[in-house]
Amino acid sequence: MAVSIKSKLVQLSAVSAIVLSTLSIMPAQAAFPFSSLKDEVPSLAPMVEKTTPAVVNISVKGKKEVQGTMDPFQYFFGNRRGNPRIQERPFQGLGSGVIIDKDKGYVVTNFHVINEADEITVTLKDGRKFDAKKLGGDEQSDIAVLKIEPDDLTELELADSDKVRVGDFVVAIGNPFGLGQTVTSGIVSAKGRSGLLSARGGYEDFIQTDAAINSGNSGGALVNLKGELVGINTAIIAPGGGNVGIGFAIPSAMMDNLVSQIIEYGEVKRGVLGISGTNLDSDVAESFGLEVAQGAFVNQVMPDSSAEKGGLKAGDVITHVDGVKIKTFNELRSKVASKGAGNDLRLTVNRGGDIVKLDITLGAADQPAIIADNLHPSLKGAKFTNGETKQGDAGVIVSEVEERSPAAMLGLEENDVIVAVNRQRVTSASELRDLLSEAKGVMALNIVRGNTSLYILIR
Incomplete structure (x- = not known):
C-alpha cells in the first residue's frame, strides 16, 4: 500500500519516540558504549602517526614549451600563415609521494606529478627537504620512482591489494x-575501475574510494587500518573541480610489479600475451x-x-x-601489462565447460622499430612500436611525436594506435x-585513440 511522505515522517517520528523512551529508562552508563573517563576514544591516530612519516610532499619546477601568439609585425607585414612563436614558460607543481624503501630512499609517485620537471624537491613530515633524482617512470600506468638520500626514513609495507574487498x-x-x-x-567503494583516462590510452585497474582526494593528493598513499599501502592515489571525478567522494588509486600489487622494473631499467618492459578479446557477458556466455x-x-x-605457445585458444x-x-578483459590486460617480459603467468581457463590451467611465459613488446622520417614526409618526427589497443587488438603504437614536426601537424599523438592503412x-x-x-x-590511417576510432588522411 502506498504511504504518503507525511505519513512516513509520522512513522519515523513515532519510531524516534519509542527509541528515546527506551533510552530514558536504561541505566545512565548503558546510554553510551563506554566511559569517557576510563576508556580511550576509538581513534585512527596510532595508525596515522605510524604511517604519515612515510608520505611526502613533492614540489617540482621546470619549463614547458607553449604556443604563443604570432608576432604582430610578421602578421601585418610578413608571412600571415607562419607558425605562432613557441615560447618556454616556467611552471611549478605540487603532489605527493610514498617512501617504499627506507634503506635505498625509493619514493613512488605519479608520472604526471614529475613529468617534464627539472627540479624535484621531496619534503618529509618532519620538515626535512631532499633533492630527488628521477629513476624513471611509465606514462601509461602513471607511475614514477624517485630516489632521495636514505637518512633516517620511514617506509610503508605493501598490502596485498588483490585481497582488498569492497567495504574495507x-x-x-x-x-x-x-x-x-x-x-x-x-x-x-569498488575495484577494477577502468576507462577513466581513455585519452591517455593507458592501463587502468583502479581501486575506487570515497575517502576525500583532491588536487595535490596525486601520488599519495591509500592505506588500510593496519597502515599498509593499498594503493597510490591518482585521479578523481570532479565535475565542479573538487572532491565529490569518487577517487581512484593504483592497486599496490600493480604498482609493485611496475616499480621493480622502473628501478632496474628506468622504464617498464611490458610482457605481451598476444591475444585480442572482449568482456564476457551473459549474451556471449549464452551463445x-x-x-x-x-x-x-x-x-x-x-x-x-x-599465448599460442602456452596453449591458449x-x-x-x-x-x-x-x-x-578477473571479471573483465581490461583486468587481464592490466595484469599482463604490469608483468615484465620473460615472467611466467598462470591462467585459469574455461574451455567449453572444462577448467584448464595454463603456464605461459610472456613475450617482449618490441622496442621502437621504425623512425618514420623515410616513410612519408607527413610522418616525419614520429616513432612507432608494436603494441595493442585498450581492447587488446594488435596494432602499432605511436611512441613519440616531436613537437612542431610534420607528424604533429598531421594530428598524430603519442599513444595513438594505428590498426589499419587503407582498410588493411x-x-x-x-x-x-x-x-x-x-x-x-x-x-587513410585508422587510428584508435583511447576509446575513440578515427581516420587521419595522408596526401
Missing part, C-alpha cells in the same frame, strides 16, 4: 592544494553455452605468440590470473612500413 576501511594521505599533509578516511558469466573472452590468438574464457579472479589491418611496425611503402595517392 581505507585512509588517504597526501598534500591537497599544497596545504600540507592531510588525512581523510572512507571505504573501498557459447558457457555457465561462467564473467571473465576475458579470447577472440583471437596471434600466430607464434606467447580462441573461444577460451580466462577467469583467473595467478590465482586471482596492421598488426606490427614492419607491416606498417610495408604498407606505407606500397601505398599510392591518399592513404
Whole structure:
C-alpha cells in the first residue's frame, strides 16, 4: 500500500519516540558504549602517526614549451600563415609521494606529478627537504620512482591489494592544494575501475574510494587500518573541480610489479600475451553455452605468440590470473601489462565447460622499430612500436611525436594506435612500413585513440 511522505515522517517520528523512551529508562552508563573517563576514544591516530612519516610532499619546477601568439609585425607585414612563436614558460607543481624503501630512499609517485620537471624537491613530515633524482617512470600506468638520500626514513609495507574487498576501511594521505599533509578516511567503494583516462590510452585497474582526494593528493598513499599501502592515489571525478567522494588509486600489487622494473631499467618492459578479446557477458556466455558469466573472452590468438605457445585458444574464457579472479578483459590486460617480459603467468581457463590451467611465459613488446622520417614526409618526427589497443587488438603504437614536426601537424599523438592503412589491418611496425611503402595517392590511417576510432588522411 502506498504511504504518503507525511505519513512516513509520522512513522519515523513515532519510531524516534519509542527509541528515546527506551533510552530514558536504561541505566545512565548503558546510554553510551563506554566511559569517557576510563576508556580511550576509538581513534585512527596510532595508525596515522605510524604511517604519515612515510608520505611526502613533492614540489617540482621546470619549463614547458607553449604556443604563443604570432608576432604582430610578421602578421601585418610578413608571412600571415607562419607558425605562432613557441615560447618556454616556467611552471611549478605540487603532489605527493610514498617512501617504499627506507634503506635505498625509493619514493613512488605519479608520472604526471614529475613529468617534464627539472627540479624535484621531496619534503618529509618532519620538515626535512631532499633533492630527488628521477629513476624513471611509465606514462601509461602513471607511475614514477624517485630516489632521495636514505637518512633516517620511514617506509610503508605493501598490502596485498588483490585481497582488498569492497567495504574495507581505507585512509588517504597526501598534500591537497599544497596545504600540507592531510588525512581523510572512507571505504573501498569498488575495484577494477577502468576507462577513466581513455585519452591517455593507458592501463587502468583502479581501486575506487570515497575517502576525500583532491588536487595535490596525486601520488599519495591509500592505506588500510593496519597502515599498509593499498594503493597510490591518482585521479578523481570532479565535475565542479573538487572532491565529490569518487577517487581512484593504483592497486599496490600493480604498482609493485611496475616499480621493480622502473628501478632496474628506468622504464617498464611490458610482457605481451598476444591475444585480442572482449568482456564476457551473459549474451556471449549464452551463445557459447558457457555457465561462467564473467571473465576475458579470447577472440583471437596471434600466430607464434606467447599465448599460442602456452596453449591458449580462441573461444577460451580466462577467469583467473595467478590465482586471482578477473571479471573483465581490461583486468587481464592490466595484469599482463604490469608483468615484465620473460615472467611466467598462470591462467585459469574455461574451455567449453572444462577448467584448464595454463603456464605461459610472456613475450617482449618490441622496442621502437621504425623512425618514420623515410616513410612519408607527413610522418616525419614520429616513432612507432608494436603494441595493442585498450581492447587488446594488435596494432602499432605511436611512441613519440616531436613537437612542431610534420607528424604533429598531421594530428598524430603519442599513444595513438594505428590498426589499419587503407582498410588493411596492421598488426606490427614492419607491416606498417610495408604498407606505407606500397601505398599510392591518399592513404587513410585508422587510428584508435583511447576509446575513440578515427581516420587521419595522408596526401
